[in-house]
Amino acid sequence: MILKRKIYNKLLNWKNENGDKAILIEGARRIGKSTVCEEFGKNEYETYILIDFAKESDELKGYFKNYMNDLDTFFMLISAYYGIKLKERNTLFIFDEVQMYPQARSAIKYLVADKRYDYIETGSLISIKENVKDIVIPSEERHLRMNPLDFEEFAWALGEDQLLEYIKKCFKKKEPLERALHNKAMLLFNQYILIGGMPKSVVLFIENHKDFEKSDLEKRDILALYRSDIMKINAGYKSKVIAIFDQIPGLLSQHEKRVIFKDIKEGTRADQYEETFFWLSDSMISNECFLCNDPNVGLSMNETRTYVKCYMGDTGLLLSHSFDENELLEEGVYNQILGGKLSLNEGMLYENMIAQILVANGHKLYFYTHYNKEKHRNDIEIDFLISNNSKLKYKMYPIEVKSGKTYQITSLQRFREKYKDRIGDCYIIHPRNLLIRDDIICIPPYMAICL
Numbered sequence: 001m002i003l004k005r006k007i008y009n010k011l012l013n014w015k016n017e018n019g020d021k022a023i024l025i026e027g028a029r030r031i032g033k034s035t036v037c038e039e040f041g042k043n044e045y046e047t048y049i050l051i052d053f054a055k056e057s058d059e060l061k062g063y064f065k066n067y068m069n070d071l072d073t074f075f076m077l078i079s080a081y082y083g084i085k086l087k088e089r090n091t092l093f094i095f096d097e098v099q100m101y102p103q104a105r106s107a108i109k110y111l112v113a114d115k116r117y118d119y120i121e122t123g124s125l126i127s128i129k130e131n132v133k134d135i136v137i138p139s140e141e142r143h144l145r146m147n148p149l150d151f152e153e154f155a156w157a158l159g160e161d162q163l164l165e166y167i168k169k170c171f172k173k174k175e176p177l178e179r180a181l182h183n184k185a186m187l188l189f190n191q192y193i194l195i196g197g198m199p200k201s202v203v204l205f206i207e208n209h210k211d212f213e214k215s216d217l218e219k220r221d222i223l224a225l226y227r228s229d230i231m232k233i234n235a236g237y238k239s240k241v242i243a244i245f246d247q248i249p250g251l252l253s254q255h256e257k258r259v260i261f262k263d264i265k266e267g268t269r270a271d272q273y274e275e276t277f278f279w280l281s282d283s284m285i286s287n288e289c290f291l292c293n294d295p296n297v298g299l300s301m302n303e304t305r306t307y308v309k310c311y312m313g314d315t316g317l318l319l320s321h322s323f324d325e326n327e328l329l330e331e332g333v334y335n336q337i338l339g340g341k342l343s344l345n346e347g348m349l350y351e352n353m354i355a356q357i358l359v360a361n362g363h364k365l366y367f368y369t370h371y372n373k374e375k376h377r378n379d380i381e382i383d384f385l386i387s388n389n390s391k392l393k394y395k396m397y398p399i400e401v402k403s404g405k406t407y408q409i410t411s412l413q414r415f416r417e418k419y420k421d422r423i424g425d426c427y428i429i430h431p432r433n434l435l436i437r438d439d440i441i442c443i444p445p446y447m448a449i450c451l
Contacts, residue, residue: 001203004156005036007146014142015044015118019089022108022119022138024098027146028284028313029229030222032199033122034096036146041092045118048092049082053101064103068110075116091117099123105138112140124229124283147284148197148314150360151189151449157202160188164449171450174441176433182444186431189446190338193349196316197356198222212334219320226285233279240276248286248312249322252348257309277308287311287355289365295385295396295419309367311355318352340431347403350445351383354401354429357448358384368398368415380414386451388424395424397451402430409440416440427451 007025014023025033034050041048051060060081067074079086098105098121111119121141149157155164167185170177177185195205195215201222205215230241244251251257280286291307312318323333337349355365363386370380384399396419400412409428416426428442435442443450 001157001207002035002039003032003149003153003199003202005032005146005153006150007036007144008040010144011036011040011120012044019115019118020112021140021142022112022121024105024121024123024141024143025146026123026143026284028148029124029225030198030200031146031148031284033146034094035199037094037096037120037122040120041094045092046087046090047084048094049078049084049086050094050096051104052096053099053104054097056101061101061103064101064107068107071110071114071116086117088116089118093117093119095119095121097123109138109140112138145284147360148316148356149199149202150197151192151357151446154192154195154197154202155188157206158188158191163188167446168450170434171443171447174434174436176435177444179433182433185446186340186444187338189353189444190340193315193353194319194334194337196314196319198314198316201316212328215316216320216325216328219317220325223317223321226283229283230279235275237275237279241279244276244280244310245285248310249318249348251310252312252318252352253322257348257351277310280310284313286313287359287365289355289367289384292366292368292385295366295368295422307369309365311352311365313356313359315349315353315356319349322348347401350403350429351401354384354399354445354448358386358399358451361449361451363451370414370418380411380418382411382415394422396422397424397427399427399429399451401445402428405430405432409437412440413438 011023014021025037027033034052038048038050041050053061060078063074063077063081067077075086084091093111095104100123105121108119108121111117152164155161163181163185166177166181176182191205191210194212195201196219198219201215201218204218205212208214227242227245230238230245233241277286277288281288287310289309289311312321319328319333323331328334337346358365366385368380368382368385369378371377372379382398383401385396386399387394387396398412398415400409407428407430412426412428416423426440428437428440429445429448430442431444432442433444434447
């Protein structure tokens with residue numbers, strides 16, 4: 001089963017340019033990078049060659065070492081090795097797992113300048129950055145980040161294209177969905193929480209008639225793979241990465257959800273974990289969310305990196321990371337989530353999913369808190385802040401995530417009053433249909449794709 005991915009259109013746009021750049025697709029393991037590249041090669045070129053550097057022979061690798069000064073011979077040998085005829089301006093080379101052989105990445109400079117063929121590289125982001133010490137990083141690369149399937153891609157896979165268009169139309173008009181369609185959209189969203197966006201997990205769910213078991217087994221295999229990758233870190237912070245990775249569900253199940261470093265290990269400080277969060281975020285296993293202490297003058301300019309939330313890059317993986325197989329089945333977690341009745345950890349899953357959707361939409365993640373000295377507690381807590389990134393007409397959009405149908409809006413009202421000159425719309429994401437309450441737009445979670 002081939003899944004429709006948004007990155008495909010970005011690759012089409014690149015192909016229609018003049019061929020003076022290669023594409024480097026960066027992303028976490030098992031998100032479908034190789035699959036979409038091979039599908040692109042099959043559909044858009046007369047011939048394509050996929051070179052998987054995780055398993056290619058030394059003979060093939062030797063061509064990159066010995067023939068960069070003689071590209072006619074290089075291409076002749078490659079063509080003979082794969083038994084594929086190369087077509088000028090109509091052959092695509094895919095350098096898969098390019099981090100396993102950095103010399104091939106270095107060769108991009110000469111191959112792109114030659115202009116005969118097109119080149120796409122793929123790799124795990126953190127491994128790409130770790131394997132560059134002996135090469136010159138080519139300026140002829142354009143980087144594309146690839147995420148797990150977002151909610152729209154998940155809905156496409158389940159044939160719900162028309163429902164998506166209706167959701168977008170209602171959001172634009174600020175109208176609620178017709179009740180039956182709202183219920184259908186919520187069921188679809190809850191399925192997305194359970195399955196997530198890892199392609200094979202989605203395919204197994206669909207091909208097994210919406211059975212969750214095989215999908216969950218696939219997610220557990222991916223989590224084991226991530227853990228194995230962490231164990232290969234050749235640096236002193238490996239144990240800290242493992243500690244944070246293992247504790248992500250526990251950290252997100254707390255009220256504030258931010259990392260309290262002394263709770264991880266007595267006496268530790270935020271700066272001792274800087275490389276840890278960098279590794280998890282750069283590998284795209286997690287999505288970082290930093291405190292913005294003065295959003296009045298821009299978000300990134302005032303981020304405080306000592307206060308961080310660590311969301312899982314894929315909510316389906318978070319679910320499998322949080323419960324063992326027996327709990328999911330015996331405690332009826334699947335049915336509770338599908339019915340919107342899970343009280344335990346529901347807020348964690350909802351908030352993680354909104355973080356995932358915002359990242360897929362291209363947003364960096366920020367949150368805001370205000371400590372009231374008189375009350376000795378936070379009196380304003382905003383889960384997410386996004387902005388329009390405008391230099392001249394800067395606006396920010398506070399977002400609060402509510403997993404229950406009854407809630408207070410006091411915190412958001414205080415924030416709006418405090419920063420009223422800089423605020424666009426204010427949003428609450430809740431499991432109910434769209435409504436407007438005191439000029440705050442309350443939207444169901446499936447509408448987060450429109451933010």
